[in-house]
Amino acid sequence: MTGGPPRLPRGLVPLLVVSAVVLLVTWGLAQGVWLTNLHNGLLALAFTLVGAYVLHQRRSHPEGALLVVAGAVQAVMFWGRQVGHAGDPTSVPVQWAAWLGVWPIALGIGLVTLAVIAFPDGRMPSLRWRPVVAVVAALTITCSTLSLLWPVEYAAAGLAVPHPFAGPAPDGVATLWSALAHPTYVLCQVLWPVAIWLRWRGASGDVRRQLAWLLLAAAVALTVLVVGLAGWRTPTPGLLAVPLVPLVAGLAIVHGQHAAAYAALTWLSRRGPAADDLPTDLARATSEALGAPASLWLGTADRLQVVGTWPPTGLDPEPVAAADLPAASRLVGLSGSRAGALVVGRTDPLSTADVRLLDDLAAQAALVLEHLTLRELVEGERRAGHLAGLTPREQEVLELMAEGLSNAAICERLHLSVKTVEPAVGSVFAKLRLQQQPDTNRRVLAVLAHLRSVEGLAPARTEE
Incomplete structure (x- = not known):
């Protein structure tokens, strides 16, 4: 038996929150339809359902957690106002x-403001936002405390119910409330477009597309608000359209996760096999897809060394044994005694989608590490003179085979015909006394593994 308290089933907490929110909204609607409060119930459902779905896709996603909490607060507000009104x-x-x-x-x-500032990954655009977030938190806590202790906002909420434990607010409290509350609400709403604009400036690709989705939904809600004010002199249509924003935001987050996964799995096709630093490219793709630092390691099971990391740190980590790697790691089996690993610096548990993505990236890592090992081995054989029996053309063909190129790709790279390349490939196998293999990348592994076993050479990593 293992120690420690038992862990709750995955997704149980968001499910319980969603159930509570649905119950509160249903209970509130049973009191009747109050149009000026209806948007709070719709926002409660939108925020909570979207946040729970984001958390289902990626467990412990900060933005998903913010949306769920914001939805729960909106549900309590909606229910309380409905009961108080009826x-x-x-x-x-x-x-x-x-x-x-x-x-x-x-x-x-305040919670909605934090969610907008942190959209779409749940992180602040930069460290400079920390004081801003601290000010917003202090103001919202102060306003909430004043409203909790005295009925300073009952009239604005449209309620004539007495406060349960306090009479009218003292003059000093009312003055402080007037000086803080509405400026705070205006400040928060001004921060929404500012945060999105600053995030847009520093973003690219998928993040910009997610922001564009959010802006489009906000523009639609704003248009409905303006039309309602101009045509019917009421903000109710615009308020009822506001829940569209969190719905679209959730779709943008989930779509962005899928796009990031696709980008991670197609990084090689975009970079090409001739890229200068494939290990770093793969580490970058992994880091961007899983939202955490990533690194690629190569060596033996007892001593692995980093060969690619993202984001760059300027310092190479100390060699480690495979058994000492963190939990969010995937060991990569290589030919011979070589070993590798793909490591992700995530402390929170990986979701099912993250696990599948990491497994797929680890399979790509095996190809990258074999590619790296084979190139080093060819260079080692060249320096040792063990490929002296091959002609320059055969050596050139063997190097391209070690890069994983097929006969057709070698023809294209060297601008030669198939009739020229295929005899060269056959000659390489003949001089190395190997039976010719089908035209796959495994033949390269067989050739170089044979050279290593016959000559007893272990490839040494080239120091830069």
């Missing part, structure tokens, strides 16, 4: 429900 104002339970429907307003706006 219930008996003299009833104590109704008064407490109305209290729950009012004071978290600032908290909800």
Whole structure:
């Protein structure tokens, strides 16, 4: 038996939150339809369902967690206002429900602001945003505390229910509330487009597409708001259109994850097999797809050394044994005594989709490491003079075979016909006393593995 408390089943907490939110929204709607509050119920469902889906796709995703919490706060507000609006104002339970429907307003706006700033990966655009986030947190906590203790926002919320434990707010509290609350709400809403714009400036590719989705949804909601104000002199249509924004945001996040996975699995086709630093390219693709530093290691099971890392650190980690690698790692079996590993610096558990993606990238890592090993081996054989029996053309063909090129690719690289390349390939096998293999990359592994076993040479990594 293993020690420690038992872990909850994966996805249980988001499921419980979604269930609670659906219950609160249903309970609130049972009190009747109050149009000026209906958008809070729709926002509660949108935020919670989208956040839970994001967490299902990638466990412990910070943006998903923010959306779920924001949805839960919106659900409490919606339920409390519905009960307070339709219930008996003299009833104590109704008064407490109305209290729950009012004071978290600032908290909800603050959570939405954090979600916008952190969109789409759950991280701040830069470290410079830390003071901004700290100020927003301090202001929202202060406003929420004032609203919790006194009925300073009951009138704005459209509720005539008495506060459950306090009378009218003292003059000093009312003055402080007027000086803080509405400027705080305006500040938060101004930060939304600013954060998106700054994120857009420093982003590219998939992140920009995700931001574009969010901006499009916000533009649609804003257009509906303007039309409602101009045509019917009411913001209700615009408020009812606002839940479209978190729905589209969730779709953008999930689509971005799929796009990142696709980009990670197609990095080689975009870089090409002749790229200068394939290990670093693969580490970068892994890091961008899984949202954490990644590194590629090569050596033996007892001593692995890093051959590619992203983001660059300027320092090479100390060699480690395969048994000492972190949990988010995949060992890569290579020919002979060589070994490799693909390591991801994730401390949170990997989701099912992340595990599948990491497994696929590890399979690519095996090809990259074999490619690296084979090129080193060819160079070692050349320096040792063991390929002296091959003609220059045969040596050139063998090097291209070691890069994993097929006969057709070798023809294209050397601008030669098949009738010229195929005899050269056959001659290489003949001089190395090997039976000719089908035209696959495995023949290269067989040739060089044979050379290594016959000559007893271990390839040495070239020091840069």
